[in-house]
Amino acid sequence: MRKLTIPEEEYMLPGHTACLGCGAAIAMRYVLKALGKNTIISIPACCWAVIPGVYPRRTLKIPLLYTAFEVTGAAISGIREALNAMGKEDVNVVGFAGDGGTADIGIQALSGAVERGHNVFYIMYDNEAYMNTGIQRSGSTPMGAWTTTTPGGKKRMYKWEPKKDVAEIMVAHHIPYVATATIGYPEDLIAKIKRAKEINGPKFIQILSPCPTGWRHSPDKTVEISRLAVQTNIFPLYEVVNGTYRITVKPKNLKPIKEYLRLQGRFRHLTDEEIEMIQKHVDERWKELLKKERCSNEK
Amino acid sequence: MVRMILTGNESAAWGARLSKPKVVAAYPITPQTSIIETIAEFIANGEMGARYIRVESEHSAMAACIAAQNTGVRTFTATSAHGLTLMHELLIWASGARLPIVMSVVNRAMAPPWSVWTDQLDSMAQRDTGWIQIYSENNQEVLDSIIMSYKIGEKHHILLPTMIMEDAFILSHTAEAVEVPEQKLVDEFLGEYEPAFKLDPEDPGGFGSLIMPEGPYMEFRYKMALAMDEARNEIRKVSQEFGELFGRHYPGLLEEYRTDDADAIMVVLATIGSTAKDVVDIMREKGKKVGLARVRYFRPFPYEEMRELAKKTDMLGVVDRSHTFGYGANLYTETKGALYGHSSIPVKNYVMGLGGRDITPSVLEKVFDDMLKIAKEGQVDREIEWVGLKGDERWS
Numbered sequence: 001m002r003k004l005t006i007p008e009e010e011y012m013l014p015g016h017t018a019c020l021g022c023g024a025a026i027a028m029r030y031v032l033k034a035l036g037k038n039t040i041i042s043i044p045a046c047c048w049a050v051i052p053g054v055y056p057r058r059t060l061k062i063p064l065l066y067t068a069f070e071v072t073g074a075a076i077s078g079i080r081e082a083l084n085a086m087g088k089e090d091v092n093v094v095g096f097a098g099d100g101g102t103a104d105i106g107i108q109a110l111s112g113a114v115e116r117g118h119n120v121f122y123i124m125y126d127n128e129a130y131m132n133t134g135i136q137r138s139g140s141t142p143m144g145a146w147t148t149t150t151p152g153g154k155k156r157m158y159k160w161e162p163k164k165d166v167a168e169i170m171v172a173h174h175i176p177y178v179a180t181a182t183i184g185y186p187e188d189l190i191a192k193i194k195r196a197k198e199i200n201g202p203k204f205i206q207i208l209s210p211c212p213t214g215w216r217h218s219p220d221k222t223v224e225i226s227r228l229a230v231q232t233n234i235f236p237l238y239e240v241v242n243g244t245y246r247i248t249v250k251p252k253n254l255k256p257i258k259e260y261l262r263l264q265g266r267f268r269h270l271t272d273e274e275i276e277m278i279q280k281h282v283d284e285r286w287k288e289l290l291k292k293e294r295c296s297n298e299k
Numbered sequence: 300m301v302r303m304i305l306t307g308n309e310s311a312a313w314g315a316r317l318s319k320p321k322v323v324a325a326y327p328i329t330p331q332t333s334i335i336e337t338i339a340e341f342i343a344n345g346e347m348g349a350r351y352i353r354v355e356s357e358h359s360a361m362a363a364c365i366a367a368q369n370t371g372v373r374t375f376t377a378t379s380a381h382g383l384t385l386m387h388e389l390l391i392w393a394s395g396a397r398l399p400i401v402m403s404v405v406n407r408a409m410a411p412p413w414s415v416w417t418d419q420l421d422s423m424a425q426r427d428t429g430w431i432q433i434y435s436e437n438n439q440e441v442l443d444s445i446i447m448s449y450k451i452g453e454k455h456h457i458l459l460p461t462m463i464m465e466d467a468f469i470l471s472h473t474a475e476a477v478e479v480p481e482q483k484l485v486d487e488f489l490g491e492y493e494p495a496f497k498l499d500p501e502d503p504g505g506f507g508s509l510i511m512p513e514g515p516y517m518e519f520r521y522k523m524a525l526a527m528d529e530a531r532n533e534i535r536k537v538s539q540e541f542g543e544l545f546g547r548h549y550p551g552l553l554e555e556y557r558t559d560d561a562d563a564i565m566v567v568l569a570t571i572g573s574t575a576k577d578v579v580d581i582m583r584e585k586g587k588k589v590g591l592a593r594v595r596y597f598r599p600f601p602y603e604e605m606r607e608l609a610k611k612t613d614m615l616g617v618v619d620r621s622h623t624f625g626y627g628a629n630l631y632t633e634t635k636g637a638l639y640g641h642s643s644i645p646v647k648n649y650v651m652g653l654g655g656r657d658i659t660p661s662v663l664e665k666v667f668d669d670m671l672k673i674a675k676e677g678q679v680d681r682e683i684e685w686v687g688l689k690g691d692e693r694w695s
């Protein structure tokens with residue numbers, strides 16, 4: 001019999017308002033299972049500002065401070081320092097923000113917070129666009145994607161720029177823990193949160209969280225798409241502990257990117273050449289990552 | 300009590316130090332910098348126990364103060380001009396979250412063109428953010444107001460943040476003798492901070508949840524409006540208590556100077572008050588019956604005091620060190636609003652001193668003469684007049 005590695009305790013109650021098959025909802029559930037009760041969370045404007053429910057109901061069993069869109073980094077700094085001033089060093093302080101609130105409008109506050117070295121978790125749940133406001137492009141939207149502000153049209157105005165690599169931006173801050181994760185690999189995700197919990201200092205974890213509404217996929221494909229993101233190398237799972245890289249899931253049977261793209265309506269318009277271009281980009285990024293893993297372990 | 304020679308900014312830092320905030324989050328901007336530098340020295344020398352978050356912007360400074368205060372501790376920050384206006388979104392957040400944060404604001408002109416000199420547009424533009432606003436006349440008032448602001452704001456039936464203004468350079472960088480109260484007395488006066496609510500894993504509340512139109516959003520705002528109204532009484536009460544304990548008496552929301560039999564009264568904010576008091580004395584010696592009213596608290600606005608004031612005189616001249624572009628400046632429109640339906644005496648707006656242009660006794664004397672003329676004639680020549688423009692012979 002295999003041992004259950006996912007903690008049983010639930011901190012997310014039924015009745016949340018997320019769409020059917022929402023990856024971000026699953027992400028929160030796992031994160032809280034890994035962190036446990038002694039946790040304070042701060043959430044900016046994003047889907048997750050709505051998912052907990054409408055006042056006075058709330059589906060989370062932990063204290064929650066909503067904040068303005070761009071200030072998650074500053075808010076968790078404030079909570080941490082206030083707790084420390086009260087001698088409560090043992091409480092986990094978590095910022096839980098979307099990709100827009102992290103990669104774009106909130107990057108300044110995030111950069112400031114991690115540079116200052118507060119003992120906090122920053123979780124970026126990455127659904128690769130501004131979903132709460134209706135699927136607009138963010139810096140974290142992947143190459144080739146349709147969004148409502150990159151609608152294609154006669155000029156094929158899709159999101160052609162590469163996805164902003166926030167995890168690497170965090171690595172460049174020389175913080176003790178940076179990781180990527182996704183909801184289709186829950187043991188990996190939970191192990192990373194638990195590892196981070198042992199580390200004093202800023203911890204950044206980017207969780208790819210498929211969004212059926214924005215990615216235009218069937219709600220029953222959320223986990224499959226999350227796993228395909230890893231198996232095609234478009235979203236590799238790795239962690240960087242004090243500058244040392246470790247790829248935590250290496251795909252055994254690498255799949256072509258097409259298998260990931262074809263399940264999602266946001267990539268439906270892509271031509272074979274465009275898919276080839278994305279494949280090349282993914283391959284190059286993967287090679288870079290392997291190199292980083294090799295070099296950082298050579299010390 | 301010790302007497303020290305302190306600048307306005309050092310007085311602000313002392314006010315903060317004595318109030319023992321547990322978290323200070325701040326970002327530098329001229330002419331506020333010496334406040335947060337002085338606090339840094341206090342902390343570095345172990346004279347102040349606060350945790351100091353050197354944030355990467357004023358926007359984050361206010362966000363961090365909000366989060367820290369919501370976690371259950373007293374906080375302090377300081378800013379000016381562009382820093383204050385950058386905070387705007389979060390100023391509204393802080394009051395809406397009912398967090399009694401205290402902040403020093405050094406009034407400085409907004410660019411363009413760049414100017415670091417005094418001007419009150421920065422804080423006037425925050426009028427509607429739900430913060431209590433005090434404009435200080437001298438460094439002693441800066442220090443004392445910070446201590447009183449914690450006491451007033453932290454009352455559970457108030458729970459509002461306060462900004463304490465100092466005029467750039469005129470106070471911020473000018474040293475004068477300031478009485479620094481004993482720590483023991485301040486501790487006694489303020490007591491331990493008792494938050495009305497806080498983030499706590501043992502009692503997991505949610506703060507700021509989504510709310511529908513049928514939810515109590517409007518009721519929250521109404522309670523805030525009531526709290527701001529109630530703050531008037533609390534300000535009067537705490538000013539009294541402060542006077543009894545520390546021996547320095549503040550006149551609540553509005554300070555009057557030689558107003559009793561005045562034919563015309565000038566209404567001002569901040570340091571213009573101290574210059575104007577001298578001018579009142581000079582004019583009184585010449586037999587001209589003028590008086591002065593200095594608005595200490597612009598929010599909540601002393602509308603009752605203003606109505607009483609209007610009963611004593613034939614004319615009010617309202618001096619603003621900012622403008623609203625479109626009609627009169629803020630102090631003027633608020634004053635007129637308070638008087639409407641209660642008094643029919645003429646009220647005139649004098650806009651002056653923008654961008655730090657000096658407001659001299661001789662200019663104020665001319666303004667008083669203009670006011671006396673209006674008082675006699677019973678009507679204003681024009682509602683709003685800019686005083687001291689280059690090339691305007693009238694006031695030079």
Ligand SMILES: Cc1ncc(C[n+]2csc(CCOP(=O)(O)OP(=O)(O)O)c2C)c(N)n1
Pocket residue numbers: 024045046047048069070097098099100101102127128129130131132133138
């Ligand atoms: C200052 C500010 N600008 C814009 C918004 C509107 N807004 C709210 S949520 C959101 C998008 C959030 O995107 P992301 O962070 O990716 O989270 P998601 O909704 O995708 O979960 C935007 C643009 C806001 N709340 N505040």
Ligand code: SF4
Pocket residue numbers: 017018019020021022023024025047051127131132210211212213214
């Ligand atoms: S829009 Fe996407 S991220 Fe937002 S609740 Fe729906 S599925 Fe989840």
Ligand SMILES: [Mg+2]
Pocket residue numbers: 098099100126127128129130131138
């Ligand atoms: Mg998003």
